[in-house]
Amino acid sequence: MGGYAAPTHGRDVDKKITSKQVADVGEFGLIKLLTEGLSYDAQTIVGVGDDCAVYEVSKGHYLLATCDMLIDGVHFSRKTASPFLIGCKALACSLSDIAAMGGRPLFALISLGLPETTAEEFAQDLYVGIRSMCRDYHVSLVGGDTVRSPERVVIDVSMIGDCPKGKYVLRSGAKPGDAIVVTGYLGSSAAGLEIVSGKQSESDAERRSELIEAHLAPEPRCAHGVFLVENFEIHSMMDVSDGLAGDLGHICEQSKLGARIHADKIPISETLKAFCDSAALNPLKYALAGGEDYELLFTLAPAELERLTSRWPDMFEIPLTHIGEMDANIKGIHIISAGRRERPLDAQSYEHFRKSRERE
Amino acid sequence: MGGYAAPTHGRDVDKKITSKQVADVGEFGLIKLLTEGLSYDAQTIVGVGDDCAVYEVSKGHYLLATCDMLIDGVHFSRKTASPFLIGCKALACSLSDIAAMGGRPLFALISLGLPETTAEEFAQDLYVGIRSMCRDYHVSLVGGDTVRSPERVVIDVSMIGDCPKGKYVLRSGAKPGDAIVVTGYLGSSAAGLEIVSGKQSESDAERRSELIEAHLAPEPRCAHGVFLVENFEIHSMMDVSDGLAGDLGHICEQSKLGARIHADKIPISETLKAFCDSAALNPLKYALAGGEDYELLFTLAPAELERLTSRWPDMFEIPLTHIGEMDANIKGIHIISAGRRERPLDAQSYEHFRKSRERE
Numbered sequence: 209m210g211g212y213a214a215p216t217h218g219r220d221v222d223k224k225i226t227s228k229q230v231a232d233v234g235e236f237g238l239i240k241l242l243t244e245g246l247s248y249d250a251q252t253i254v255g256v257g258d259d260c261a262v263y264e265v266s267k268g269h270y271l272l273a274t275c276d277m278l279i280d281g282v283h284f285s286r287k288t289a290s291p292f293l294i295g296c297k298a299l300a301c302s303l304s305d306i307a308a309m310g311g312r313p314l315f316a317l318i319s320l321g322l323p324e325t326t327a328e329e330f331a332q333d334l335y336v337g338i339r340s341m342c343r344d345y346h347v348s349l350v351g352g353d354t355v356r357s358p359e360r361v362v363i364d365v366s367m368i369g370d371c372p373k374g375k376y377v378l379r380s381g382a383k384p385g386d387a388i389v390v391t392g393y394l395g396s397s398a399a400g401l402e403i404v405s406g407k408q409s410e411s412d413a414e415r416r417s418e419l420i421e422a423h424l425a426p427e428p429r430c431a432h433g434v435f436l437v438e439n440f441e442i443h444s445m446m447d448v449s450d451g452l453a454g455d456l457g458h459i460c461e462q463s464k465l466g467a468r469i470h471a472d473k474i475p476i477s478e479t480l481k482a483f484c485d486s487a488a489l490n491p492l493k494y495a496l497a498g499g500e501d502y503e504l505l506f507t508l509a510p511a512e513l514e515r516l517t518s519r520w521p522d523m524f525e526i527p528l529t530h531i532g533e534m535d536a537n538i539k540g541i542h543i544i545s546a547g548r549r550e551r552p553l554d555a556q557s558y559e560h561f562r563k564s565r566e567r568e
Numbered sequence: 569m570g571g572y573a574a575p576t577h578g579r580d581v582d583k584k585i586t587s588k589q590v591a592d593v594g595e596f597g598l599i600k601l602l603t604e605g606l607s608y609d610a611q612t613i614v615g616v617g618d619d620c621a622v623y624e625v626s627k628g629h630y631l632l633a634t635c636d637m638l639i640d641g642v643h644f645s646r647k648t649a650s651p652f653l654i655g656c657k658a659l660a661c662s663l664s665d666i667a668a669m670g671g672r673p674l675f676a677l678i679s680l681g682l683p684e685t686t687a688e689e690f691a692q693d694l695y696v697g698i699r700s701m702c703r704d705y706h707v708s709l710v711g712g713d714t715v716r717s718p719e720r721v722v723i724d725v726s727m728i729g730d731c732p733k734g735k736y737v738l739r740s741g742a743k744p745g746d747a748i749v750v751t752g753y754l755g756s757s758a759a760g761l762e763i764v765s766g767k768q769s770e771s772d773a774e775r776r777s778e779l780i781e782a783h784l785a786p787e788p789r790c791a792h793g794v795f796l797v798e799n800f801e802i803h804s805m806m807d808v809s810d811g812l813a814g815d816l817g818h819i820c821e822q823s824k825l826g827a828r829i830h831a832d833k834i835p836i837s838e839t840l841k842a843f844c845d846s847a848a849l850n851p852l853k854y855a856l857a858g859g860e861d862y863e864l865l866f867t868l869a870p871a872e873l874e875r876l877t878s879r880w881p882d883m884f885e886i887p888l889t890h891i892g893e894m895d896a897n898i899k900g901i902h903i904i905s906a907g908r909r910e911r912p913l914d915a916q917s918y919e920h921f922r923k924s925r926e927r928e
Contacts, residue, residue, distance in 0.1 A: 230691055231684035238714050241688065242680075242695040252675065252708045261710035263675050265625060265730070275726055277679035277715045315612065315623050319637035319724045320602075324591035328601065331590055335602040348612045350621030354598050355637045359719050364679045366635055366726035370625070 257462070258378050259308035259446050260369070270376055272369040274305035280361040288404040291330045293424045294363070295337025301449070302367035303345050303428035304502040308447035309376045310437025311369040313430060315348040319364040321357030334363075345430055375437050377506070382444035382463035384536040386507035389516075391429055392526045393477040394452055395491055396422035398498025399484075410483050418479045426502040433504055435523060440516050445506035453496040453553055455505055456541055459534075463507075466538030469553075471545040475529040496553070507534055617822070618738050619668035619806055620729070630736055632729040634665035640721040648764040651690045653784045654723070655697025661809070662727035663705050663788035664862040668807035669736045670797025671729040673790060675708040679724040681717030694723075705790055735797050737866070742804035742823035744896040746867035749876075751789055752886045753837040754812055755851055756782035758858025759844075770843050778839045786862040793864055795883060800876050805866035813856040813913055815865055816901055819894075823867075826898030829913075831905040835889040856913070867894055 230238055243256045253270065254262035260272040276298070280286055284294050299316070306313045318338060322331060342349045347367065400423025402408040403416060410416040429447075436442050444463055448455050452474065460467050476491045484491040508516070513530060520528045535542075541553040590598055603616045613630065614622035620632040636658070640646055644654050659676070666673045678698060682691060702709045707727065760783025762768040763776060770776040789807070796802050804823055808815050812834065820827050836851045844851040868876070873890060880888045895902075901913040 228688040229684060230682050230686045230688055233688055235714055238682075238688075238691060242691060242714070243709075246699070246709060248710070249706070249708045252710050255708075255710050256712065261675070261677070263708070263710055263728075265631070265674070266629060269626060271625070271728075273675065273677055273710055273728070275677040275679045275711065275713050275724070277681055277713050277722070277724060279681055279715060279717050279722075281718060282716055314625070315621070315633065317621070317633055317635040317726050319635045321637055321639055321722065322590050322598075324589060326590045328588040328590055328593055328598075331598060331602060339606065346609070348609045348615075348623070349603075349606060350608070350612050350615050350623055350633055351635065352616065353635050353637050353724075354595055354602070355639060356642050357639050357720075357722070358641060360717075362637070362639075362681065362717075362722055364635070364637060364713075364724040364726075366677050366724075368623075368631075368633070368728065
């Protein structure tokens with residue numbers, strides 16, 4: 209400690225001083241920069257880089273830990289979402305991270321930054337949302353911090369979970385020949401975001417409502433994740449938060465494998481199809497580059513998938529879709545579209561598409 | 569879930585709608601409002617209202633959980649503190665909360681909101697500070713989140729600890745006749761804040777440096793807390809983060825007792841005395857209303873205190889000071905000043921003093 213007067217205290221002053229801004233490095237570059245060379249103790253089984261960290265709190269007892277910061281105007285908008293749903297969504301992000309490991313949520317901490325002019329009612333309704341998700345998903349809201357934030361509402365949720373049978377699934381465990389499977393439908397959340405933010409319109413009230421709900425009121429797949437991990441040998445898993453292309457890309461990268469997916473098998477809801485048809489949009493773009501679907505994306509051996517598909521419909525209503533295979537002989541993601549040859553998925557164009565949809 | 573269109577969804581719509589802003593309710597009022605009637609599961613031993621929550625993760629194995637949100641211009645200032653020290657301080661708040669329960673820190677999650685124009689170097693140095701504290705206090709930095717924050721740097725630290733021998737200490741356990749004890753010195757941090765923010769000046773370089781360091785580079789008392797709880801019967805404990813008057817007030821309130829303190833026993837460093845002498849200021853005000861000292865404030869039976877004072881100097885360099893007694897026959901805090909009668913401590917005036925020192 210000490211040395212408060214020296215702005216470079218504690219860092220290697222010989223290190224080349226860059227004049228880059230964080231915008232130049234990007235989110236993943238920044239995380240790499242900040243966590244490079246981080247050394248973990250023996251209890252930290254998994255550190256930075258998966259949906260949750262895994263910490264062995266006592267022999268064979270694994271805790272899962274995740275945090276998500278949401279800022280008004282960046283991750284949600286008070287103009288388009290009710291405080292109740294903002295509260296729900298803040299919890300949904302962390303719940304989905306726990307689900308993505310096959311874990312069970314235990315407790316949460318909430319830090320809340322509020323401008324002084326925030327209506328008391330807004331804070332109350334936000335907490336009604338937070339508390340309702342805690343109740344629905346059996347999470348104990350054990351503590352928090354409440355501070356003044358001059359301009360914007362800031363919500364940070366930290367969640368701790370555990371692995372009931374000592375099992376958890378990482379992004380890095382996919383094996384060649386694994387079937388790639390996804391729960392539910394993809395892309396609806398992204399379409400819903402464009403509707404609430406006024407970038408697209410949908411005159412059909414029912415469709416409009418369903419797409420917006422997919423965006424504002426996602427349902428994390430906690431029970432599904434636990435069911436998968438407790439009953440099947442799931443090799444790799446994560447949640448779809450940045451869009452299928454980017455997220456499957458993480459599984460490929462961390463498992464050191466490629467993936468081949470079939471465009472016509474990607475699960476797109478009838479509602480999203482109808483919305484895209486009427487607006488002459490490509491639903492595949494929403495599914496591949498969308499994000500915030502909070503569905504589970506996982507891989508397992510084909511024989512296990514057979515066993516799984518026979519049991520799934522008795523357990524859950526949402527569909528389970530086999531969209532492709534992991535392959536050691538290709539690099540990155542290849543997509544096979546109807547009537548077209550297999551081609552590498554151009555992640556860049558989807559990244560651009562995704563960025564152009566950001567709220568600000 | 570659902571009902572995204574209804575801003576009042578999930579709340580009792582008959583409830584009287586207030587038009588109050590959060591500034592009208594104050595921090596403690598807001599926490600009460602948001603957490604009132606919160607129901608905890610059987611594993612949540614202590615919820616909102618102490619330095620940490622206590623969660624029984626397996627039989628007799630207690631986890632401690634705390635989070636602190638720090639916002640530029642509210643809790644620190646990039647104008648007066650180096651990123652290294654901002655990082656250190658962010659960790660210090662949470663470490664001190666764990667120390668205040670007598671616990672041992674295990675792991676931390678960090679959410680970081682950064683404006684896009686933040687220099688890469690700032691983020692790096694911030695993390696050098698964070699990582700240096702993690703190393704010094706044996707905390708594993710297991711994960712985090714990095715997001716864009718349009719205007720301000722926002723740091724949220726969540727920390728999980730445990731209780732090595734299954735013992736932890738709450739604010740609520742003080743008993744009548746308990747000695748009130750505090751570690752280290754009080755008030756220096758508050759004086760340091762006034763110096764760095766330009767509200768006061770100190771021409772003596774050594775004094776200036778010591779006071780600023782007390783503010784910017786506090787040392788959480790983790791080893792001290794564990795030593796106290798493992799070896800002595802500590803009835804109640806917390807850390808001094810809002811000033812002695814307010815914090816001892818929490819012990820009084822939660823233990824349903826009063827407290828009598830002796831003004832001339834409150835530990836004030838020679839440096840703070842000299843600073844106050846030269847500026848014609850009252851050091852007691854800094855100690856009582858200051859805050860961010862991150863010392864431990866605790867109560868124990870007089871016989872235990874005797875045992876403790878005989879062992880303490882062999883273990884630690886910082887002083888231990890007996891400043892008063894818990895008393896069932898008085899309400900709130902009474903103070904005995906030299907040459908003056910015992911009188912109730914007027915918390916209000918200290919609250920005002922504290923507020924007038926806020927950064928914005």
